[in-house]
Amino acid sequence: MRRLLFIIQKEFIQIIGNRAMLPLMTILPIVQLMLLSFAADSEVKNVNITITDLDQSQFSRQLIGQITASDRFTLINAPLAMRISDHDLLAGEADIVLNIPPDFERNFLKGYPAKLQLLVNAINGQAATVGSGYLMSIIRDYNEDIRLETAMGVGRVPSRIEVASANWYNPDLNYKYFMVPGILGELVIILVILLSAMNTVREREIGTIEQINVTPIKSWQFILGKMIPFVFIGMLLLTIGLTAGKVIFDIPMVGSLWVVFGYCLVNLIAVLGIGLLISNLVDTQQQAMLVAFFFVMIFILMSGLFTPIESMPDWAQLLTIPNPVAHFVAVMRKVLLKGSGFADVAWNFRVTAIMALVFNGLAVLSYRKVS
Amino acid sequence: MISNAITASNLTKKFGNFTAVDNITFNVKRGEVFGFLGANGAGKTTAIKMLIGLSKPSGGEATVAGLNLMTQSEKIKERIGYMSQKFSLYEDLTIRQNINFYGGVYGLKRKDIRTKTADILAELQLEDKADEKVGGLPLGWKQRLSFSVANVHDPDVVFLDEPTGGVDPATRRQFWEMIYAAASGGRTIFVTTHYMDEAEYCDRISIMVAGKIAALGTPGELKERFAAKSMDEVFLRLVR
Amino acid sequence: MRSFLAFVRKEFYHILRDTRTLLIILGMPIAQVLIFGYAVTNEFRNAPIAVIDQSHDELSRELINEITATGYFNLIEQPPTTDQLDALFRSGDVKLGIIIPPNFEEDFFRQKLTSLQLVADGSDPNYATTLINYSTQIIGSFQQRYAGGPARYQIGVETQLVYNPLLINAYNFIPGVVAIILLLISAMMTSLTIAKEKEMGTMDLLLVSPLSPVTIILGKVTPYVFLAMINAIIILVMGYFIFEVPVVGSLVLLFAFCLLYVLTALSLGIFISTKAASQQAAMMGSLFTLLMPSMLLSGFIFPIDSMPWPLQQISKIIPATYFIELLKGVMLKGLGREFLWQPAVVLAGMTIVLLLLSWVNFKVRTK
Numbered sequence: 001m002r003r004l005l006f007i008i009q010k011e012f013i014q015i016i017g018n019r020a021m022l023p024l025m026t027i028l029p030i031v032q033l034m035l036l037s038f039a040a041d042s043e044v045k046n047v048n049i050t051i052t053d054l055d056q057s058q059f060s061r062q063l064i065g066q067i068t069a070s071d072r073f074t075l076i077n078a079p080l081a082m083r084i085s086d087h088d089l090l091a092g093e094a095d096i097v098l099n100i101p102p103d104f105e106r107n108f109l110k111g112y113p114a115k116l117q118l119l120v121n122a123i124n125g126q127a128a129t130v131g132s133g134y135l136m137s138i139i140r141d142y143n144e145d146i147r148l149e150t151a152m153g154v155g156r157v158p159s160r161i162e163v164a165s166a167n168w169y170n171p172d173l174n175y176k177y178f179m180v181p182g183i184l185g186e187l188v189i190i191l192v193i194l195l196s197a198m199n200t201v202r203e204r205e206i207g208t209i210e211q212i213n214v215t216p217i218k219s220w221q222f223i224l225g226k227m228i229p230f231v232f233i234g235m236l237l238l239t240i241g242l243t244a245g246k247v248i249f250d251i252p253m254v255g256s257l258w259v260v261f262g263y264c265l266v267n268l269i270a271v272l273g274i275g276l277l278i279s280n281l282v283d284t285q286q287q288a289m290l291v292a293f294f295f296v297m298i299f300i301l302m303s304g305l306f307t308p309i310e311s312m313p314d315w316a317q318l319l320t321i322p323n324p325v326a327h328f329v330a331v332m333r334k335v336l337l338k339g340s341g342f343a344d345v346a347w348n349f350r351v352t353a354i355m356a357l358v359f360n361g362l363a364v365l366s367y368r369k370v371s
Numbered sequence: 372m373i374s375n376a377i378t379a380s381n382l383t384k385k386f387g388n389f390t391a392v393d394n395i396t397f398n399v400k401r402g403e404v405f406g407f408l409g410a411n412g413a414g415k416t417t418a419i420k421m422l423i424g425l426s427k428p429s430g431g432e433a434t435v436a437g438l439n440l441m442t443q444s445e446k447i448k449e450r451i452g453y454m455s456q457k458f459s460l461y462e463d464l465t466i467r468q469n470i471n472f473y474g475g476v477y478g479l480k481r482k483d484i485r486t487k488t489a490d491i492l493a494e495l496q497l498e499d500k501a502d503e504k505v506g507g508l509p510l511g512w513k514q515r516l517s518f519s520v521a522n523v524h525d526p527d528v529v530f531l532d533e534p535t536g537g538v539d540p541a542t543r544r545q546f547w548e549m550i551y552a553a554a555s556g557g558r559t560i561f562v563t564t565h566y567m568d569e570a571e572y573c574d575r576i577s578i579m580v581a582g583k584i585a586a587l588g589t590p591g592e593l594k595e596r597f598a599a600k601s602m603d604e605v606f607l608r609l610v611r
Numbered sequence: 612m613r614s615f616l617a618f619v620r621k622e623f624y625h626i627l628r629d630t631r632t633l634l635i636i637l638g639m640p641i642a643q644v645l646i647f648g649y650a651v652t653n654e655f656r657n658a659p660i661a662v663i664d665q666s667h668d669e670l671s672r673e674l675i676n677e678i679t680a681t682g683y684f685n686l687i688e689q690p691p692t693t694d695q696l697d698a699l700f701r702s703g704d705v706k707l708g709i710i711i712p713p714n715f716e717e718d719f720f721r722q723k724l725t726s727l728q729l730v731a732d733g734s735d736p737n738y739a740t741t742l743i744n745y746s747t748q749i750i751g752s753f754q755q756r757y758a759g760g761p762a763r764y765q766i767g768v769e770t771q772l773v774y775n776p777l778l779i780n781a782y783n784f785i786p787g788v789v790a791i792i793l794l795l796i797s798a799m800m801t802s803l804t805i806a807k808e809k810e811m812g813t814m815d816l817l818l819v820s821p822l823s824p825v826t827i828i829l830g831k832v833t834p835y836v837f838l839a840m841i842n843a844i845i846i847l848v849m850g851y852f853i854f855e856v857p858v859v860g861s862l863v864l865l866f867a868f869c870l871l872y873v874l875t876a877l878s879l880g881i882f883i884s885t886k887a888a889s890q891q892a893a894m895m896g897s898l899f900t901l902l903m904p905s906m907l908l909s910g911f912i913f914p915i916d917s918m919p920w921p922l923q924q925i926s927k928i929i930p931a932t933y934f935i936e937l938l939k940g941v942m943l944k945g946l947g948r949e950f951l952w953q954p955a956v957v958l959a960g961m962t963i964v965l966l967l968l969s970w971v972n973f974k975v976r977t978k
Contacts, residue, residue, distance in 0.1 A: 006475025014463055020888055024895040032899055036907050038919050045917040090944065119771050123782050123943050127914050133744060140751075159719050159758040162726040163750055165743045167733030168700060175736045187903075194898065198891055205811070207457040214423045214453040214530075215476045216445060282631070285890045286803045290635045293795070297639070298646060306912055307651050308738045310658055310706065316650035330703065337734040340701040370427050370444070 003217060007225025015229060025195070025233065026240075029187045033180070033241055036187075037249060040179040047131040050077040050085045050094040057105035059146065066142050067098075072134050089119055095131055096120050109150070169254075169338045176249045181332035182305045184241040189271050189325055190296050192234045196275030197292035198285045199226055200367070205285060213369040220364045227272045227360075234268040235261070254339035263331045263345065266352045271324050273359030280366040299325040327352050375434070376401045376528050376559035377422065382431035384417050391417040393582035394431065399528075399561060399575075404554050406573030407563040410610050413579040415563045416456075416532060422561070423453050423530050436527040449477070452521035456533035458513050460520060462506030466497055469505055470520060477524035491519040494549075511542035518549055522558070529553065531562040535569065547572050567602040576602075578609050585609045618830035626834050636800075636838055640792045640846045647784040648854055657685040658742055660707040661699055664689060670716035670757070677753050678709070683745055693730075700732045707731050707742040719757070781854030786938035787911035789846050790931040793869070794905055796839045797876035798883070799897045801832050805884035806893035824973065832877050839876075843869045859945030868941065868955065872934040875958050878965035879930070885972040905931040933957050 016022060049067065053060050068075050077088055088094035099117040108114035116139065122128040170177050203209040212222065238261075245251040253260075275292060282288045302309075302316060303325035309317055320326040327348040334340035342349075377399035384392040392414045399405040409415045420426040422435055424444035433440040436450040460469045470491055474484035492498045495515055505513065514534055521529055531550075535543040547569065554560050562573070570576050570590060577587040586593055586609060590602055599605045626633065660678075664671050679686050687705055690696055699705040710728040718725035729746055731739035805828070847865075850856035858865060879901060887893035906912060908922060909931035915923055926932050933954035940946040 003476055003478060006472055009475070010461070010464065010468070010472045013468055014461065017463060020892050021895065024892060024899070028895070028899045032903055035922065035925070036903065039907050039913055039922050044914060048916075090946075091950065115769055117769050117771070123939055137744070159723045159725075159754070161719065161750055161754045162724060163729060163747055164726060165729040165731065165747070167731045167736070167739050167743075168697075170733035170736060170739075173733055173736035173739065178735055178737075190898070191895075194894060195891065198894065202891070206462075207455065207459045208461055210425065210455050210457075211453070211459040211473075212476075213425055214448055214451065215473070216448040216478070217476055218445075284629075284632075284807075285894075286800065286807065287629070287632050287635075289799070289803060289890075289894050290632060290639075293799075294635055294639050294642070297643060301643070301646050301651050308735060310738075311656070312650050316646075319650070333734050334701065334703055338701045338732070340703070344702045370424060 004221045004225050007217070007221060008228050011226060011229040015233070025191065026237070029191055029237055030240055030244060032187055033184055033244065034248065036183050037176055037180045037245075040175075040183060044127050044130040044134070045072060047073050047095050047134065048076045048093060049073050049096045049098060049135075050079070050088045051075060051098045051100070052079055052082055052085045053100045054080070054102045055100045055104040059105040059108060060100045063100070063139070063142055066138050067135065070134070070138060086119075089121055092121070094121070095127070096135060098135070108146070170252075177251055177337055178333065179305075180245045180249050180251050181242075181336050182303075182329040184238065184245065185267075185328040185332055186300055186303070186305060186325060188234050188237050188241070189267075189299070189328065191237070192230050192268060193271050193275040193278075193296055194289060194292050196226065196230055196272050197278040197282075197288040200276065200279040201282050201285055201288045204283075219367045219369065223276055223360065223364050223367060226276060227269070230272050230275075231265070231268050234272075235264065238264050251336060253336050255335035255341065259335050259342050259345065260332065263335075263349060263352070264328075266349060266356055267324055267328050267331075270352050270356035270359060273356055273361075273363050274324070276363040277359055277366060280363060296325075299323050302326065303329050305329050321351060322355060324352060324355060374401060375399065376403070377405075377433070377435050377561065379422070379433040380431060382418070382421060382433050383429050384414075384421055384426065385429045390582055392421070395579070395582075395584050397577055397584060397587060399559060401527075401559055402554055402557045403574045404550060404560045404562065404572065406570050406576035407561060407579070408565070408570055408576055408606065409563075409579030411565070414582040415579055418579070419530055419532050419561070419563060423451060424448055449524075450527045452524070452526040452529040454514075454517045454521040454529070454531050454534050456536055458510075458517060460505050460513070460517055463504060465502045465504055466492070466508075466516060467501045469516070470523060473520050474523050479524060487523055491516075491523070495519060511538045511545070514538065514542075514546060515549060518546065522553060526558070528559040528561060531560065533563055533565065535564070535566065540568075543569065567606055570602045570606075578606065580609055615826050615830060618826065619833045622830055623834045626838070636796060636842070637845065639795070640788065640842045641849065643788050643792065644785070644846055644849045644853075647788060648781055651784075656682050658683060658707060658738075659687045659705050660684045660709060660742075661688045661690055661696055661705045662686060663691065663693065663696065663708065663710045665713045666711050666715035668716040670719060671711045673757075674711070674715075674750070674753055675709075678746060678749055681745075681749060683749075696730065705732070706735075706738060707746065709746065781850055781856045782939075782943055784911075785846060785850035785854065785856045786935045786942065787909070789843055789869070789938060790872070790909065790911065790934050791902070791906060792842050792846065793839045793873055793934075794876050794879075794901060794931060796835055796842060797832075797873045798880035798901055799894065800838075801835050801877055801880035802883040802887065802893040802897050803890050804831050804835075805881065806887050806890045809884075810889050828881060832881070836870075836873055836877065839873045840866075840869065843873075856942065858942050860941035860947065864948070864951075865938070865941045868934065868937045868951075871955060871958050871962075872930065872937075875930045875934075875962045875965070878962045878969065882965045882969045882972070885969045904929055908932070909935055911935060928961075930958055930961055 051064055051067070053064060067073050076094060077085065079085055082099060085094070085097045085099065089097050097119040099119070101115065101117065104114050104116070118132060118135065120128045120132045167173055200209070203212070246253065274295070278291050279288055282291055302312070302320055302323055304320065305325070309320055309326065312320070331345045331348050334345055375398045380396045381394045382392060382396070383390065383394050395418065407415055407419065417426065421428045422433065422440065424440070424447055428440070435447045438447045438450065440447065461472070464472065467488060470488045471484055474487055479487065492501050495512065497512070505516065508516065518531070518534065535546050543566070550560055550562070564570065573590065575587070575589050576593065577584050579585065586596070586605070588596070593605050594600070594602065597605045597608050599608065662675055664675065675686065678684050688699065690699065693710065696705070696708045708730040710730065712726060715725050727750065729743055731742050733739045847858070851858070880897065883896045884893055887896050904925070908918070908926045909929050910926065911931070915926050915932070918926065936954050937951055940951050
């Protein structure tokens with residue numbers, strides 16, 4: 001046990017004594033958290049639109065008024081020739097072009113089909129769908145208004161279902177509440193997995209490992225001695241990150257912080273097990289970085305951080321079960337935003353604990369003092 | 372009292388078809404300075420790695436400090452010290468921190484570590500540099516520090532793998548004075564080298580050629596047997 | 612020149628012998644393209660919902676059928692009260708609740724007005740919005756069908772999705788993956804290679820050799836240029852054959868831009884390695900100053916237009932932003948030089964500045 005303390009002490013001295021690495025490990029991730037949290041907003045807030053109004057009627061002007069009144073749309077151009085609006089689209093200045101054909105109003109009032117034409121730059125499929133979705137709902141509302149008016153004028157009132165909608169836990173749909181805890185987890189996990197993956201292989205590259213291997217240190221002492229300082233750093237970063245999230249972004253913390261930190265601890269141990277296992281299996285730091293990065297990329301992309309896990313195909317959803325980032329993101333969101341209790345996240349705890357056991361077990365087994 | 376610090380009988384190491392160490396048998400007595408010579412690739416380093424438990428023998432038997440290498444290799448590690456040809460202390464730790472770390476790893480008490488540290492610093496005359504990073508030391512000092520650290524837990528046997536590579540004769544001489552001091556206190560020294568003048572300093576030497584021990588004896592005996600004036604000549608005769 | 616070639620050959624052997632690294636370098640783009648193509652999608656289906664039907668009449672059942680029949684929603688449970696809905700949200704089993712009040716059918720036909728409540732788990736705002744939008748649309752068409760009112764007085768909207776008519780996700784992610792992978796190989800790998808020489812102390816050895824420092828650096832990075840270009844080809848070929856991402860514009864221009872970007876990334880890698888003393892420092896430096904910002908601020912994952920002003924400015928100094936613009940321009944819009952010279956010039960300018968800075972750093976260090 002005393003030997004373990006000496007290993008931990010040595011790792012700490014090496015980490016803290018490294019003037020170049022320390023800021024990279026502490027300040028940079030927090031700066032990143034701030035920056036990325038402001039950036040990580042897939043809400044489409046601004047759609048640049050060019051409208052060609054060839055009708056110039058009361059209806060068309062009312063519709064344009066409705067569109068420009070919405071703060072999501074910026075009218076960048078209103079030419080009277082479709083040739084010009086096409087150019088706006090090609091040059092990337094306009095995201096959407098709306099063409100209102102001549103006789104739009106007349107056709108509507110006569111009950112003929114009144115058609116609008118929408119050209120959407122769809123390279124970014126999601127932004128395109130969302131942007132045209134906004135426009136469609138404005139058009140739909142406007143249609144509803146004038147339809148009721150017109151129908152009332154003819155004396156027939158249709159039945160309606162009034163839909164009231166509410167968003168629980170985040171009524172203002174603040175996207176940062178959703179993203180900040182996830183990004184924090186992502187940053188911390190990337191950091192510790194990469195550093196731990198490069199750790200023992202570094203001793204092998206430099207040659208100090210041989211000196212260690214002729215000492216009576218046990219494999220588990222060595223692995224544990226490497227892990228504990230990183231657990232400490234990870235927990236410290238999480239604490240700073242959560243505090244910053246609370247102070248700067250006012251992230252709600254509805255659930256128990258004990259559950260949050262308890263889970264973080266288990267998760268860090270699991271993730272470090274993966275990192276140390278990688279480190280034992282590779283030959284150079286460069287390899288370690290690549291392998292770790294390979295997995296981290298997959299972990300993050302399939303974590304539900306950016307796209308909901310529910311939308312993935314079944315096989316991909318199964319693959320998220322052994323993904324520590326997915327569990328981390330899920331637990332943070334559930335407990336912090338919705339106030340889920342331990343029972344609600346017990347499954348995540350269980351799976352992560354199993355991962356921690358398996359990976360650290362493998363890390364100890366794969367660390368061989370004898371070749 | 373065990374009379375032999377190391378015994379090896381038919382010790383063998385194979386890597387696939389290649390036999391790096393081929394049935395070597397020898398004893399090293401307590402308190403002896405035993406030189407382990409051989410050309411590059413003769414199997415010296417492989418042999419030493421087996422004896423210190425870094426590499427599992429493919430066959431044969433051996434004891435180190437009276438313990439069985441096959442069954443008690445982790446126990447052996449408590450009783451031996453090792454210094455490799457590559458400097459392998461932590462360059463980003465200070466001298467004091469390195470001594471402290473290895474003392475701790477070998478299970479020394481805090482108080483003992485403190486006295487050991489003071490002894491080593493005094494012996495190497497490094498008191499004023501104790502809190503400097505090891506990476507900045509000249510090579511000769513690094514080597515002597517490595518040796519002291521390999522002795523920090525008062526081991527029965529110390530293995531030195533080409534300990535004096537890359538330094539001038541005067542510095543090597545200083546290093547050997549440390550070896551003699553340790554040996555005179557009853558410690559067994561097992562040292563590989565390719566400097567033939569250093570071979571003359573050893574009590575006994577063995578010369579490995581192609582995985583086998585080609586000759587073993589005191590420097591005087593070997594010179595006599597091969598009718599050579601110096602160890603250089605002995606070596607050249609054997610290796611050709 | 613001969614000694615340069617010999618040096619490059621040596622570096623190549625180093626990389627080729629390391630089959631594990633090679634496998635990962637080549638496997639990474641394949642895995643990423645497949646994940647983006649098949650696993651990471653925003654198109655949603657089978658969203659787990661719960662319905663609290665307090666009416667239990669013909670119309671409410673019809674509505675529930677209509678909603679589940681679309682395939683977008685998966686009815687998980689019919690809890691009796693809203694309290695239970697809360698529990699379902701907290702365990703994460705359900706994302707949307709539909710509450711149908713009593714007398715739903717009667718009100719609809721008699722009073723001509725009935726109401727209905729949608730409750731979404733707002734902890735994921737985008738998902739919540741999408742769920743509410745889709746269900747509102749379904750309810751809207753349901754209402755029109757049962758209302759029996761005039762089908763007339765409709766504004767029809769004919770939507771054309773330009774450049775990506777089938778809304779294929781790959782049109783967006785293929786350029787993004789190319790940008791990230793090339794950066795990883797050209798910047799991160801090279802910065803580590805050079806930092807390694809420093810860490811092992813072999814850099815000094817090379818510097819005293821008759822090779823000039825420029826030759827050494829060039830020799831070290833040349834193999835990575837090849838690896839990066841091979842990866843770019845793998846990604847583009849996969850995009851073309853698996854996800855039918857076309858190359859509308861000129862192939863020559865496309866590769867010229869890839870090469871330009873690789874050069875920019877290399878000069879970034881070199882710049883970082885002149886600053887970093889160890890491989891770990893090089894890794895951290897390139898990870899946090901290059902890779903993460905390139906993923907998140909280049910418009911690959913999040914739209915630049917939605918970012919706050921300062922971040923939009925930062926995105927302008929990220930090479931990947933320009934490269935993605937170039938790729939999309941050539942591949943999807945078929946734009947030519949007249950549209951694309953601007954981002955290309957920016958990339959070239961960045962490369963020159965970075966190389967100059969590295970040169971200055973290097974000089975200072977060796978003096």
